[in-house]
Amino acid sequence: MTILFVDDVVDILEGYEAEVKYHFSDFKVLLATNGQQALEICKKEHVDLIFSDAKMPVMSGVEFFENLKKMNHEAPRYLITGHIGDYSPERIKACGASRVFDKPINFDKLIDFMKIQTEFQIEKGA
Numbered sequence: 001m002t003i004l005f006v007d008d009v010v011d012i013l014e015g016y017e018a019e020v021k022y023h024f025s026d027f028k029v030l031l032a033t034n035g036q037q038a039l040e041i042c043k044k045e046h047v048d049l050i051f052s053d054a055k056m057p058v059m060s061g062v063e064f065f066e067n068l069k070k071m072n073h074e075a076p077r078y079l080i081t082g083h084i085g086d087y088s089p090e091r092i093k094a095c096g097a098s099r100v101f102d103k104p105i106n107f108d109k110l111i112d113f114m115k116i117q118t119e120f121q122i123e124k125g126a
Helices: 010-023 035-044 061-070 089-094 107-123
Strands: 002-006 028-032 049-053 077-081 097-102
Touching: 002 010, 002 035, 010 028, 010 107, 028 035, 035 049, 035 061, 049 061, 049 107, 061 077, 061 089, 089 097, 097 107
Parallel strands: 002 028, 002 049, 049 077, 077 097
Antiparallel strands: none
């Protein structure tokens, strides 16, 4: 299982990586500091789940998700943001975000959510 985290704050990315590696030692974790980097990763790597900050320089998480949708990228994607009011609910839904998590993130809830999602991915043969 490969999970991509996207955030412009490196300390936050390192926190995600540490939590995932602690709870899911066999998962591959990919990191990007903006949507453009993440888009390049998705063009080169197979990614099973994507978690992205919404508001970032270069390319926002919403713009990144819009580009993934144009590419017909099928990985489930989730926004993690403290700036949800910057985007309309319609745009968030249209970009393909399946869920929005508030920042600061509760790692226990995120890990519980990931356990459910990864079990679902395994059951459907991803």
